[in-house]
């Protein structure tokens with residue numbers, strides 16, 4: 001039995017196109033993998049530790065090779081719990097809106113919590129950085145108000161898919177698949193519905209073999 005961690009990054013509920021697309025993916029995934037568990041993590045409702053005070057000091061202690069003091073131990077426990085939940089999954093699904101050409105700040109917050117030396121990546125002065133989350137597949141489903149197709153000048157503005165792929169690659173993911181529902185605004189609600197529906201067969205097929 002595998003666990004799929006479904007990380008939602010839109011606060012728009014069922015009006016969200018990334019959520020609607022990812023829900024369809026999960027529906028097909030459940031049918032194809034009835035024994036698997038799907039855990040949902042909504043970064044807008046999750047109580048993530050703020051990255052300041054003793055939490056921040058604890059990170060710098062790690063980077064300076066120093067032991068945590070008691071306040072840092074207490075603060076760092078909340079970070080370790082989020083990382084442990086993330087690493088306990090076997091497969092990952094991200095549903096991500098584009099906000100100001102990047103990812104929503106709550107998803108950035110989540111990444112700031114889980115990208116930690118010694119937990120999800122390592123650093124060696126001779127060999128450089130290595131990801132520690134290896135051998136696991138991830139699917140990213142993106143929604144954007146405009147369109148940023150590969151090979152067009154607009155692609156240069158896409159710091160949403162590119163950033164998440166970079167961050168995931170940095171911590172060890174190599175099996176990364178991406179799907180974009182776009183444009184969700186520029187051609188009105190009818191256009192958005194059409195692009196979502198066009199995407200669904202591909203998503204459902206990908207879910208079956210995920």
Ligand SMILES: Cc1cc2nc3c(=O)[nH]c(=O)nc-3n(C[C@H](O)[C@H](O)[C@H](O)COP(=O)(O)O)c2cc1C
Nearest residue numbers: 010016017018097098099100101143144145146184
């Ligand atoms: C704060 C905010 C910033 C946005 N910035 C962009 C943007 O830079 N480029 C874009 O194409 N659409 C932008 N949009 C539109 C969203 O990408 C679009 O509505 C998308 O469908 C959101 O994903 P969702 O439907 O899953 O919530 C923005 C929307 C919000 C709320």
